[in-house]
Each structure stands twice: as structure tokens, then as C-alpha cells.
Amino acid sequence: MKKNHIILLSVSILAILIITLLIYYNINNALHSIDKSDDIVVSNTNPDYHFAMICENMEDPFWLSIKKGVETASKEFNVAVEFNWPSGANADEQWKSLDMAIVSKVDGIVTYVWDEEETGQLINQSVEKGIPMVTIRTDAKNSKRAAFVGLNTYSAGTEMGRMLLAATGDQGDAVILVSNHETGGTVVQNLMISGIKDAVQSSQRFNLNTIEYDQANFISLEDTIKDVLVNQPGLDAIICTNEKDTALVAQRLIDLNKVNYNIIGYGDSPEILRYIDNGVIFGTVTANHEQMGYDAIKALVDLKTKGRTSAYFTADTHLITKTNVAKYLNSSEE
Numbered sequence: 001m002k003k004n005h006i007i008l009l010s011v012s013i014l015a016i017l018i019i020t021l022l023i024y025y026n027i028n029n030a031l032h033s034i035d036k037s038d039d040i041v042v043s044n045t046n047p048d049y050h051f052a053m054i055c056e057n058m059e060d061p062f063w064l065s066i067k068k069g070v071e072t073a074s075k076e077f078n079v080a081v082e083f084n085w086p087s088g089a090n091a092d093e094q095w096k097s098l099d100m101a102i103v104s105k106v107d108g109i110v111t112y113v114w115d116e117e118e119t120g121q122l123i124n125q126s127v128e129k130g131i132p133m134v135t136i137r138t139d140a141k142n143s144k145r146a147a148f149v150g151l152n153t154y155s156a157g158t159e160m161g162r163m164l165l166a167a168t169g170d171q172g173d174a175v176i177l178v179s180n181h182e183t184g185g186t187v188v189q190n191l192m193i194s195g196i197k198d199a200v201q202s203s204q205r206f207n208l209n210t211i212e213y214d215q216a217n218f219i220s221l222e223d224t225i226k227d228v229l230v231n232q233p234g235l236d237a238i239i240c241t242n243e244k245d246t247a248l249v250a251q252r253l254i255d256l257n258k259v260n261y262n263i264i265g266y267g268d269s270p271e272i273l274r275y276i277d278n279g280v281i282f283g284t285v286t287a288n289h290e291q292m293g294y295d296a297i298k299a300l301v302d303l304k305t306k307g308r309t310s311a312y313f314t315a316d317t318h319l320i321t322k323t324n325v326a327k328y329l330n331s332s333e334e
Contacts, residue, residue, distance in 0.1 A: 039083040041071050047080040051300055052101035054094075054111035055085040056137075061243045061269045062289055066136070069293025077301045082106070091115060095122065102126045108300035110149075113138040132303045136296050138188060147299040149292050149313040153188050156317045157195020159285045160264050163319060164200065164237055167262040167282040171205035172236035174262075175228055177221070177245060178210045192241050192266075221245065225252050236262060237282075243267025246284060250275045268320060268328055276325045283321035291315050 039058070053070060055063045063085075070081050084101055086093035094114045099122060101109050109126060113119040113135055120143035123133045127144040139148040164174060176193055193210065200208050211228060214220035228235065238261055240246040246265030250272070253259055259280055265272065268286040275281040295313040302309035320328055 041067075041074045041081045041083075045078060047074075047078055049077075049079045049107040049301070049304055050082070051079055051108045051110065051297065052082045052084060052104065052106045053136075053296070054098050054101060054109065055083055056112050056114070058083065058085050061267060062137075065289035066293035066296075069290035069295075070297055071293075072290070073294045073297035073301075077297060079297065079301065081297060091118060094119075098122045102129065102131060105129075106131065107304060108132045108134070110134045110136050110296040110300065112136055113140045116140045116142070119143070132300060134296050134299045136292060146303055147296075147309050147311055147313065149296045149299065149315075151188070151287050151292075151315050152317065153191040154195040156266070156285045156287065157192035157197075158199040159195075159317060159319055160192070160239060160266070161196040161199025163283050163285070163321070164196070164239065164262070164264050165203055165206070167264065168206070168236045170203045173207045173232065173234055174200075174209075174237035174239060174264075175232070175235065176208065176210045176239040176241065177224065177249070178212045178241070179245075180212050180214055189241050196239060221248060222252065225249060226256075229256065229258055238263050240265040243269055243272065243286075246281065247271045247275070250280050254280060268318075270329075273320070273325055273329050276320060276322060277329060279322065283319060285317055285319055287315040287317045289315065 055066070057063055058067070067083065073079070074081050082101075084097045086097045091114060095118060098109070098111055098119065101111075102122065102125060109131060111119065111123070111133065116139075120140040123135070123140055123143040123145050126133050133143075133145045134147045134149060135145045136149045137151070139145075139150060141148070168174070176196060178193065179189060197208060200206050211224060213224040228238065238249060240249050240263070243266055246263070246267050247269060249265070250263055253261060253263070262282040263275075263280065265281055265284040266286065267284055272281060272284055276283060292313070292315050299309040299313065
């Protein structure tokens with residue numbers, strides 16, 4: 001009898017342990033899933049539509065600004081928007097993110113384009129299934145996408161080039177830090193660089209070079225900055241083509257006590273604005289990224305309610321230097 005009691009107790013304890021482990025596994029799995037994947041913006045009432053947005057990297061200030069614009073549009077148009085982003089930088093993970101959104105049969109999708117041919121195939125599949133598609137930041141112009149929301153990056157580049165000439169007095173030496181791992185953004189980066197180079201061509205007394213680094217490796221950018229400072233002692237300016245690197249380069253030069261360079265960058269994050277105000281960064285070119293997020297959702301709503309939308313939405317660019325940074329600082333604090 002005592003033996004049976006011990007066996008029963010042991011079985012009960014084992015069952016409790018198994019149940020506890022299962023609960024722990026499910027909670028941990030759910031938290032892991034939440035940490036890596038979907039975030040959803042829902043309007044205050046029952047949404048009229050459920051959209052999905054495929055983002056490149058939600059830690060990037062660019063995509064965080066896009067998300068703010070989406071949140072504004074979600075409330076205004078009474079729609080739910082689900083955010084998805086790849087768990088890795090490889091094409092397979094990016095394909096899976098977009099394919100999952102299509103399979104889920106949402107009412108419309110906004111996506112960035114990591115590869116025009118691959119993304120274009122999925123866009124066409126989506127449209128054939130009755131799910132309209134809008135591309136953002138990078139385009140698949142030969143696909144069946146309904147609209148493209150982007151920047152005039154060549155124009156932004158020419159503005160950066162002109163700012164560079166103003167900062168250096170139309171002469172000197174400068175480098176453009178070029179990422180070799182800008183997934184989906186290579187075309188954007190190249191257009192911006194072309195604009196910079198074309199603007200600088202007007203001066204015969206300027207020497208401009210590009211230096212490549214691995215964006216996926218933070219140490220690569222650190223090493224690149226050190227190499228530039230050591231190997232080019234007469235350097236006058238450093239140009240960054242994205243918001244994240246602009247702030248990182250500025251901070252690294254402060255750490256090295258090397259703030260006598262003209263930094264020309266991109267973006268208007270509070271950190272960058274403070275650097276401009278303090279004279280660490282000469283100036284940046286930026287655009288209304290929140291407006292891009294808003295326009296992308298508006299395009300989908302127009303497609304669902306009117307059956308049509310504008311084919312192109314282009315965000316305006318703005319120049320920020322010491323002369324006007326106070327206006328942007330005040331706006332960021334409101």
C-alpha cells in the first residue's frame with residue numbers, strides 16, 4: 001500500500017514537472033516570437049482593413065520614423081497595420097517575411113524591395129491573389145505594384161554635395177563612407193553617391209573618394225574610421241549616407257577627440273540635431289519619413305475604397321545646419 005502511494009506521488013510530481021516545463025516553454029516561445037517579429041498598430045475601433053508592412057530593420061531610425069507615420073494613418077483611416085521584418089539579413093528570411101504576409105491574406109501590403117527580381121515575383125503573386133502592393137524606399141518598377149513611396153535620393157545627394165562645398169570652401173579632401181551590406185538599399189545609396197559626386201564636380205579643387213565598410217559589422221565601421229584618420233591626415237570632411245552611421249561617426253570622433261572634421265550626414269534624429277547644434281556635425285540632409293509611412297497606408301486605403309491611387313509619392317528633402325537647427329530641435333521636443 002505504501003509502495004503504491006509512493007508511485008502515485010512520484011507520478012503526480014512528474015506530471016507537475018512536465019506541465020510546468022510545457023508552460024515555461026510556451027511562455028518563453030511566445031516571448032521569443034514577440035521579441036523578434038510582429039508588432040501591430042490597431043485603431044481605436046474595429047478596423048476597416050488589415051494591412052501588413054514588411055520593414056527592413058526596426059532598430060533603424062528611418063524605419064522607426066516610418067512607423068510613426070503609419071500609426072498616424074492607422075488612426076485617421078481606421079485600419080490595423082501589422083509590422084513584419086526579417087529575422088536575418090539574408091534573402092531567404094526576407095522572402096519568408098513577405099510570403100507570410102501574402103499567405104495570411106491581408107487586405108494590402110507595403111514592402112521594401114531587397115532584390116527587384118525576387119521581390120517583384122512575390123509582388124506579382126500577391127496582386128494576382130487580389131492583395132494590392134505598395135513599395136516603400138526601394139522600388140520594383142517592373143512589377144505589378146500599385147504605388148511607390150520614396151525619396152529623390154539623387155537630389156538629396158546633390159544637396160549633400162553642395163553642403164560639402166560650402167563647409168570646405170569649395171576645396172579640400174573628403175571621403176564618403178559606403179556600406180557594402182545595405183540590404184535593399186544599394187540602389188538608394190548609389191543614387192545618393194552619384195548626386196554627391198556630380199555636385200562636387202563643379203569644383204576642380206576638390207578630391208572625393210569612397211571607402212567601403214561592412215554595415216553588418218559594427219567593428220568594421222570603427223576600424224574604417226580609425227584607418228581614415230590615420231591614413232588621411234589632411235582630410236577635411238567625412239560624408240555618411242544614412243542616419244545611423246551619421247550619429248555613430250560623430251560619436252566616434254568625439255571619443256577620439258577628433259572633432260575638427262566637417263561631417264556631412266543624413267537624418268534628423270534628436271542625437272544628430274544636438275551634434276549639429278554643438279558644431280560636431282556641419283549639417284545633414286533629411287526627409288519627412290513619417291510622411292512616407294502615412295502616404296503608404298493612404299495609398300492602400302485609396303486602392304481599397306476608390307480602386308486607384310497615385311503611382312508615386314515622393315518625400316521632400318530638407319537641409320539642416322547650425323543656422324536653422326534650433327527650429328528642428330524645438331519640433332523634436334514638442
